[in-house]
Amino acid sequence: MKKKKIKFILGIETSCDDTSVSIVDNDRNILSNIVINQNSKHRKYGGIVPEIAARAHTDNIDNALKQSLLKAKISLNEVDLICSTAGPGLIGGLIVGTTFSKTLSCILKKPFVAVNHLEGHALTARLVYGIKYPYLLLLASGGHTQLILVKKYGIYKRISTTLDDAAGETFDKAAKLLKLPPPGGVEIEKLSLIGNNKAFRLPRPLYKSNNPNFSFSGLKTAFSRLVNMTNIEKNKNDLAATLQSAIVDCIIDRTRLAIDNLENNLNITRLVAAGGVISNIFLRKKLMELAKIKNLKFYAPPINLCTDNGAMIAWSGYEKFKNFGSSSLDFKPRPRWPLDPDSYLNHPTMKKIGKKGIKA
Ligand code: KG4
Numbered sequence: 001m002k003k004k005k006i007k008f009i010l011g012i013e014t015s016c017d018d019t020s021v022s023i024v025d026n027d028r029n030i031l032s033n034i035v036i037n038q039n040s041k042h043r044k045y046g047g048i049v050p051e052i053a054a055r056a057h058t059d060n061i062d063n064a065l066k067q068s069l070l071k072a073k074i075s076l077n078e079v080d081l082i083c084s085t086a087g088p089g090l091i092g093g094l095i096v097g098t099t100f101s102k103t104l105s106c107i108l109k110k111p112f113v114a115v116n117h118l119e120g121h122a123l124t125a126r127l128v129y130g131i132k133y134p135y136l137l138l139l140a141s142g143g144h145t146q147l148i149l150v151k152k153y154g155i156y157k158r159i160s161t162t163l164d165d166a167a168g169e170t171f172d173k174a175a176k177l178l179k180l181p182p183p184g185g186v187e188i189e190k191l192s193l194i195g196n197n198k199a200f201r202l203p204r205p206l207y208k209s210n211n212p213n214f215s216f217s218g219l220k221t222a223f224s225r226l227v228n229m230t231n232i233e234k235n236k237n238d239l240a241a242t243l244q245s246a247i248v249d250c251i252i253d254r255t256r257l258a259i260d261n262l263e264n265n266l267n268i269t270r271l272v273a274a275g276g277v278i279s280n281i282f283l284r285k286k287l288m289e290l291a292k293i294k295n296l297k298f299y300a301p302p303i304n305l306c307t308d309n310g311a312m313i314a315w316s317g318y319e320k321f322k323n324f325g326s327s328s329l330d331f332k333p334r335p336r337w338p339l340d341p342d343s344y345l346n347h348p349t350m351k352k353i354g355k356k357g358i359k360a
């Protein structure tokens with residue numbers, strides 16, 4: 001499809017358990033950002049059930065689009081570009097979102113862009129604050145914990161990743177042990193507000209190590225043991241606060257190492273944080289302090305743009321379109337889709353590529 005001036009961008013996000021549809025304009029204004037969450041549907045299972053998530057996206061996506069257009073005060077015909085998350089994520093949800101978007105693209109005769117969800121998070125600070133490349137990115141979400149050099153659009157160098165669980169996953173699993181409803185991180189943060197973070201001792205895997213990567217599985221196991229030995233009801237707040245502190249300490253320590261190891265010639269002056277875990281106020285405060293000590297400017301999106309949303313998909317799709325044009329309607333959703341194509345070569349565990357492709 002021929003490139004034309006783009007004004008209104010539609011962003012559709014369905015990679016996990018939030019159905020989100022947003023309209024963003026080419027001037028970085030978020031005209032609408034509708035998020036329909038499915039928390040109540042998954043609650044009784046203690047985690048996200050992929051089949052239920054896919055069905056809920058099917059139920060919600062039409063309504064989310066209608067609400068989004070209404071809020072943005074534009075008609076569907078005024079949309080110039082249709083961007084949809086095409087991976088990484090749960091395949092059922094990705095199929096719903098991309099099929100819906102491709103259908104709109106055919107009917108409206110407007111270009112379609114297949115967006116990498118991680119790129120959506122990675123570029124949110126550009127949407128919100130208009131910051132320039134390059135920057136050091138801390139991406140911490142339910143499925144990923146990575147430090148990445150964002151050099152310019154499409155050029156990403158991974159510095160480190162998690163060897164096992166992601167930070168968000170650790171919050172979620174710990175919350176489940178405390179019998180808290182999803183999303184775990186939010187509940188742990190609430191309880192922590194009046195908890196004593198020194199009430200118990202928990203390990204901080206890889207703390208002060210020269211290995212640049214993250215690891216949370218040892219912490220998760222230790223927390224599980226601690227919970228089994230402790231009266232949960234009486235100690236909920238202290239348990240949550242101790243866990244939150246341990247996760248935050250690990251993230252700060254790894255980020256500090258990445259900053260210390262930055263190559264001087266790159267002249268990185270910005271630390272950017274993104275992903276659901278960055279909603280955590282305690283973590284944001286610590287990152288801000290770290291950035292100040294290291295003489296970097298710190299940027300984190302507002303909380304509603306840290307967790308999954310269509311606005312980040314619209315914006316990164318727009319950047320992709322400006323750089324590389326539209327995507328083919330044959331584009332297949334990719335449950336695995338790392339930001340940097342060489343990631344499997346650099347991955348610390350050197351895992352081989354599986355049937356589903358390289359793990360992001
Ligand atoms: O980016 P996101 O919305 O979805 C993924 O791409 O995974 O991140 C979701 C993750 C969940 O693990 C959730 O528990 C965590 O972000 N999260 C938080 C907070 N809010 C969401 N973790 C800690 N503190 C929070 N306030």
Ligand code: ZN
Pocket residue numbers: 117121141142275276307308
């Ligand atoms: Zn996400």
